[in-house]
Amino acid sequence: MRTSAELREGFLAFFERHDHLRRPSASLIPPSDDPSTLFIVAGMQPMKRWFLGLEPPAAPRVTTAQRVMRAGGKQNDLDDVGRTARHLSLFEMLGNFSFGDYFKDGAIDLAWEFVTKEMGFDPERLWATVFAGDPELELGEDEVAVAGWERVGIPRERIVGLPRAENFWQAADTGPCGPCSELYYDRGEEYGCGRPECAPGCDCDRFLEFWNLVFMEFDLAVDGELTPLPQQNIDTGLGLERGAMLLQGVESVFDTDGYQRIMDWVAAESGVAYGDSPEATKAHRVLADHGRAMTFLIADGVAPSNEARGYVVRRLIRRAVQQAQRIGLEGVYRLPAVVLEQMESAYPELREHAEEIERIVKAEEERFRETLARGLKVFEELAGTEAITAEQAFVLAATYGFPIELTVELAEERGQVVDVDEFKRLMEEHREISRAGGERTELQRAADFARAAGFATDFVGWEKTEVLTQVGALEELGDGSFLAKLRESPFYAEGGGQVTDQGWIEQDGIRAELAAAFRFGEDQALLFRGEGFAAGDRVKAVVPWKVRFPTMANHTATHLLHEALQEVLGDHVRQAGSAVRPDKLRFDFTHPQALTPEERERVEEIVNARVFENLPVHAFLTPIDEARKLGAMMLFGEKYGEIVRVVEIPGFSRELCGGTHVRTTAEIGPFVILSEGSVGSGVRRIEAVTSGEAFAYMHAKAEEADELAAELERARKTPKKARTAEPDIVEERRNTAGDVEVIVMELGATTPEHMLQLSDRLMQQNAPAAVVLGARDDGRVHLLVNLDRSLEERGLDAVKVVREAAALVGGGGGGRPTMAQAGGRDPEKLPEALEQAERTILAALT
Ligand code: ATP
Ligand code: MG
DSSP: OOSHHHHHHHHHHHHHHTTOEEEOOOOSSOOTTOTTOSSOOSTTGGGHHHHTTSSOOSSSEEEEEEEEEOOSSSSOOGGGBTTBSSOOSEEEEEEEEEESSSOHHHHHHHHHHIIIIISOOOGGGEEEEEEOOBTTTTBOOOHHHHHHHHHHTOOGGGEEEEOHHHHEEESSSSEEEEEEEEEEEEOOGGGSOOOTTOOBTBSSSSEEEEEEEEEEEEEEOTTSOEEEEEEEEEEEEEEHHHHHHHHTTOSSGGGSGGGHHHHHHHHHHHSOOTTSSHHHHHHHHHHHHHHHHHHHHHHTTOOOOSSHHHHHHHHHHHHHHHHHHHTTOOOGGGHHHHHHHHHTTTOGGGGGGHHHHHHHHHHHHHHHHHHHHHHHHHHHHHHSSSOOOHHHHHHHHHHHOOOHHHHHHHHHHTTOOOOHHHHHHHHHHHHHHHHOOOHHHHHHHHHHHHHHHOSOOEEOTTTOSEEEEEEEEEEEOSSSEEEEEESEEOOOOSBTTBOOOOOEEEETTEEEEEEEEEEETTEEEEEEEOOSOOTTOEEEEEOOHHHHHHHHHHHHHHHHHHHHHHHHHOTTOOEEEEEEOSSOEEEEEEOSSOOOHHHHHHHHHHHHHHHHTTOBOEEEEEEHHHHHHTTOBOOTTOOOOSEEEEEEETTTEEEEOOSOOOSBGGGGOOEEEEEEEESSTTEEEEEEEEHHHHHHHHHHHHHHHHHHHHHHHHHHHSOGGGSOSSOOEEEEEEEEETTEEEEEEEESSOOHHHHHHHHHHHHHHHSSEEEEEEEEETTEEEEEEEEOHHHHHTTOOHHHHHHHHHHHTTOEEEEOSSEEEEEESOGGGHHHHHHHHHHHHHHHHO
8 A cells, every 4th residue: 555545445445344334525515504614624524413413324334535624714724734744724534433333442453453454554653642631521541542552552652641632522612522542653753853752742743643533432511521422433534645645655745646746737837846945845835735725625616705715715726826926836727727637536526627616716816916916015115124013914904905824924934923913903993993884984984995095086987887997995894895996987976966876896707786985075985895806906897877877867857957947937946956866856946836737847848848959968177267157057055176067058058067967968868747846945846757767657657548548438338237346257366475365366347446346355355465356348458456565565566567467468557556457458368467467476475
């Protein structure tokens, strides 16, 4: 037995011969009912339910080769990778497990036989550690284990007692636990520290732990009391890479055959030999380990992100990139392909994920190279000759996305220490402040951020809705959102009545949605929801056209409305406020009384006339005095800068305005006033719609009118007695969704009024209910949807439901969110229309 593959297979086959059931490796992601660790950290973990007696085991004896990952969370060996000869983040654990079957003696016998006979280790080199006892647990030294090792042939002086911290295993503060016993290999005095007390447990490289046997024999109660478990279990873990290292007599796990292709590739690609310098050694090792780990983690479905597991992958890739740079290796994303070649005989399923892994690593690598270049520059500037302070480390991390681990590493290389505890405190404080809610603090925070960024954002939203730009500054808020300042921004930040744009920034297929925009004079700061962005990133910033266009139409319409009101009502009319949104506009103005229908119609007419004249809309910057001379409308009480922006519709309107506008008035499309009313003494409010919204509104109105006309016509034609008050039920279906009764009926010939009466009765008898009625009547179709008030809160709108159904029978309709009616011309399709309405309602309720 010599190679890693021989060791893996030899182990599993040996235990199979000893009646163990061979089981495949589980994924690196723990099952959802085990949140104790970020990743699978031991071979026993996927079998935890069997160990805890929650489920019967597949067999009393089991053996596995389990991939494990010790990074992030409590079991974290990441920082040792590259520093020691024996630590990996991802490794394979060979294990044999007994569920109430053999115990200490059996485990010791099997381990000894495997190590001496199968692995062929010289017994003289083997040492064992046992649990030394612990007064708190009221346990003495594990005598059974000592006797067991002595029995197989280890002399007493090579059996070492280790304390609870080293040799007592427990999964949690309470529950199953027990002493451990480990096997160590003496690599020779030449690897030792030379201290007389050097023995297993010493930190030097002489004694290497390679196999841990856990004897699960107690149940630990809350009060610290130990009672023997009814069923005693064995859980062991032999590190495959450490085993191979000893079998092959090499210096480190990285020198084993299991890493050869990877190590050769790193040397060839970088042109720097492994062992060339301490830095080179570290770089090669980190690349080999992290290359393997990123490959397996991504294959197991973890992608880089700022969340727990994703962050580990991100760190692995970023650390690998950083080490690669030091030895001049380009393109870490090519590493997984080499890992695949090396590992695929043992893990053929990796191949399926090859392309995905490469793509993910490549994207993360590119983005990190940019962050790194910037962060390093800042680090150099900050570092100078003095020590790096915690505050500086904080700025590097919070503002430049420069990982604290890198700061610490770089500082250490210069013999400097970073106060990591203080750094963590600052980070925590920063998160607290970020969490502390409230508009004002949010605005304050954004203002501080904008100031610290040290540059002004160039707002390009007047001309563009999409721009390729750079994130000039970024601050993570720690809650899945971040503040950012773009070099150029298409996002309009609320002001002058126009609401903040919707939109997003994107990069490599990752998006962050705009959640808020803060305006500071001409400047702005943006709040995004999302992650994976850093200062310096090149991004595409997008305001969707279908949101921005109606906003622009509504804004220009507001200017036309302002002028029209003055024209119709008189010069006393002053703007008192406005809200320009994508779906409608609101305009408040001073006027003592309600508009007469004629005035209202006249205003609407004037605005539409200007629209159909297709006047150009110009915007220009000019000194404020110039603007005043031009007679531009200014809002009372508003502060304007020295240079102002004037929006002009020549010959008609001229206003100071920073908003976004259409280029010509025809783009506004139809303009319709929805309502006119009072909002306090002397102030009136008009709500209006333009373009697509206006068309939809007019269309619905026209249909209602048609409907009404048709009804009048029928009422005139149908003899009174034919119109029974109680319609026949042709078909009826009832469903219960939660507490709501959904009733669907097809009725015989009837009128909309009778349907309404019937539906009201059904609503009362079955409350809470949703009622859908349909009837054929003289070549026409009537539909009615009546919904309990509570359904409106659950997102259902009777108007939408009835229109959707009416579309199938070639008609349209309207009404209120709780009651709507519609008509149509295709009675054949009535059953279909009813089903459609039923489906929509049920879908919303389940
Ligand atoms: P160490 O003290 O060396 O970190 P450990 O006590 O954490 O080891 P266990 O948790 O007992 O180790 O794991 C069982 C076996 O897994 C060890 O005996 C060793 O062979 C292997 N192993 C543990 N950690 C690592 C690692 N980071 N890299 C490679 N192998 C490891
Ligand atoms: Mg450890």
